[in-house]
Amino acid sequence: MSDKHSRVSRRTVLKTSGVAAAAGLAGCTGGDGDSGNENEVEVVHWWTAGGESDAIQALIEGFEEEYPDLSVNNNAAPGGAGSALSTEIQDRVLQDNAPSTFQIWPGGSLQTYTDSDVLASLGDSVWDSEMEGAYKEGVRDLSRDDNGNYVAVPLNIHRLNNLFYNVDVLDSAGVDPSTLSSPADLLSAMETIDAETDAAPMAQSTQSTWTVLQLWEDILVGEAGVDTYEAVLESGVEENEDAVRSALQTVVDYRDYFNADAGSVAWDEANNDVINGEAAFMHQGDWAAGQYDSSEDFDFEAQWDHVPFPGTEGVYHIVTDSFVKPEPNPSPDATDAWLSYVGSVDGQERFNPIKGSIPARTDVPDDAFGPFLSRQREDFDTSNAQPATIAHGTGVSPQVKSDVEEAFASFAGEWNVDRTYSDLTDAF
Amino acid sequence: MATNQSPDSEPPPTETVSTDGGLPAETTESTEPTLQRWTKSEFVRSLPFWLPATLLVGLFIYGAIGWNFIISLTDWQGLRRVTYNPAEFDLDNYFEFFSKVVEGGLLGGPQEYWAFRNTFVLLILFTVVALIVGLLLALLVDQKIRFENSFRTIFLLPMSLSFVVTAVFWAWMYNPSSGMINEGLRLVGLGAITQNWISDPQFKLFAVIFALIWQFSGYCMVVYLAGLRAIPTDQYEAAKVDGANTLKMYWRVIIPQLRASTTSAAVVLMVFALKAFDFLFVMFGTQPGRSADILALMMYREAFDGTANWAYASAIATILFVLALGIISPYLYRQYKRGAL
């Protein structure tokens, strides 16, 4: 902010942009105002409500204990994943006023930032060999830019390919979820539930695009396998046309078994149906379990349980949040400390149980995690693939993500496989 | 007739008050130099009144419009500062947009066509229907009912709410199983026409427009009510004497008198139609799908959803601005000529 280069480029910009009045003012201040305390880490994130804000608070407290000379400015962006934060961050980066660090999905979402070289490479001060060893390869890959430098530190991992279910509803329909081994099996199970009970076989929200998109993703993995799925992420849909179309068709088939108000409710309202016994299955990331935990008389294994989405055993479809270090950084050393802490055992142990996710590191002790999360951790440790996701930013660049979401936004209303397939070919 | 006099001139001696509309006594001309006369002219004397505003608006609003236009001529993307190279300015972004619109219209596919079409539909349908609903409500309320003030206040209340709030309410209203709309239809025996108002692409946009009309028809009602009350009662009487039946009377006599009301209400409504972005954003995020996408959302998506396509977004913004102006200007111009503006 205060270096000559930016001052000069500002003036140049103003002269040529013809904003006459602004040009008159450009001479005065130059914008090298107070860039903030060097020992203060400004953390921008979207965890503003409920358990999430408690989780980030715990992380901050742990950090401040570990580094007493440093302080944290908890500058949450207005809530709701993504948009408001993205607006604020993009804007601030443009003005050379980036915060010390901000929350972002690693992998694909980083591209906008790395293409413009605004993220600092993280060297050994953050990614030392001890930390590297504690991360799985797939997760580490997401933290790197195209040149192989580390630019992000993942904090938590949520699983996407879950099938939650209400035990009582399944019992009364006589369905045993452990026997489901493919999305087609799930379809017939839903037929059975529809016939035997009053409950909606699957709770879903089609008002938001991402829930439909992530369902399609997991159906694709379940039907065609992880390699096909990753090939689609990498190079588009055309080479795997049949698999893509089949997965789309399956979503359309599932739709007959969604709750009646799927189009007007958010996913958590739909999740209430599972809690109330009005729906049987729910496909959602494991943050949904947080809702079950906070409900009265709705306990793990007794009233609700979980299996990996049929066909995706051995796959841990990850959704992860990470922190990065933008450049120019108002507090470079303090930010390095923050990032180290985010990637440390202590930090991840404090944050993840409250957040309802598993740590990105594999060596965090298990004690603080409840039975469901412990089970998830086991699955993660033994998983043979940890693919990224489109819906949650890690799998593809933001441009592709936006176009794919556009395709699915129309899909979620029209349910037309052909049209959506052609939209998808344009998207990738 | 009164002449055009500069306000500071002394009242001219009576023999020089001309009746031809010309300037008064030559005495003023010969004693005051031109510069002084100019500084005392209406133009200069009224400067302090309108100049500050014009400068502020010029800076903030037109500065932004100008910036948008210039950016749209570049190909700026990403998070590094833009480099202005006038040699490379071109209208590519506009060509891209309109070719996608045409492609979308003919072949389906690019969403630009839908965003463009929907914006158009939203702007016009919302404004016109809100005006009509407001007029009907005003006609009802004008019938010397009791508690008129309370009715009026209640109809106005929705306008005071932010879209952030009303979007959530309306998602509940439109819930196919438990929402008020469908429940209401079932209540009066019209259960057969219940729909998935906001998930069925056929109805989505209209459901949104309906919700927006709910929010702003109260304002139209108030404007029209005032307009109706301002019509002298002898006009009503005269029409009745002429033997016009009620409908004709309203059409021929009343509605033309409401021109000025309609103008001001239409402008305000258009402003809110442009703000429909907030409503759609809260209800559907940045991806409402083909059936309800509008240019404002598309613009926001291209810029801020991590994609940082600033130049393209600026082109869309400019197009949106021109579209809005294009719709309202002919109307405003007519009203200006009629003296109603």
Added chain:
Amino acid sequence: MSTLSALQHNRPDWSRIALYVTLLAMIAFYLSPLESGLMTSIKTQAGFQQTSPFVPPLPGQFAIEPWIEAFGRLQSGLVNSILFAIPATILSATIGSITAYGLTNTNWRGQALILMVLIAGIFIPYQSVLVPLSRFWTIVDLGSLLAVIPPLADRSELIALTITHTAYGIPICTLLFRAQYKSIDSSMIEAARLDGATIATIYYRIILPLSIPMFAVALIYQFTNIWNDLLFAIVLISDNSNDVVTMSLQKLTGSMVSQYNIQMAGAFITALPTLLVYIIFGEQFAEGVAGGGA
């Protein structure tokens, strides 16, 4: 005529009944979304899960906590919003009035052009100005400019927001006032001119008193828009302590978890000032609109 009305009095006035029924149905229609929000805000989380938003909370589900929690989290936002919204409202309305006067009740060429320029400015989409706006305010570093007065420097973001909203509110206010000023009897003004009044005097003595009703409209309209704005606030305010209430309200929205009862309570608290303004000043609003429309 009187015979006719006498005849009419002897049978039940179906048309009156139909009128009231229609109006009451409209009332229900206009209020039901609000009712659903209100009901949700006084339920427990469990209550919300189990019942439709429109039904009142059952005995075990009633809770006042959402309001308390929402208020706690919105407090500073409310203060900040008041700090910037009131000056911006007053300024934009006042400048609008003055500008409309300068363009309507005075005589000089080129009025139409300036007027067109101003009115066209009404239709700019706010989303498109976010980046140039924040560029501008980064360059014009108000915080440093005001550094001599620390309390002001701390609030420099709010001041920037005020100035921005004032500028963006001028066109519509100008239009509103012009509509009224155009209808002011010009002979009054001419008479004043003959008496030697300056343009300024005419404004203070004649126009301003007549504008009071329209001020009510402009103030109410602007207050609503400015209070409810979110986008400008997001880009102009980065310091948490300067968050305005719409931003604080957005922060009640979780990314993965929604607490609808708190959100709804927060929404009502946020809406309270504007609701009150409409309820208390509805009369003046209606009168003022009359001035503009007639």
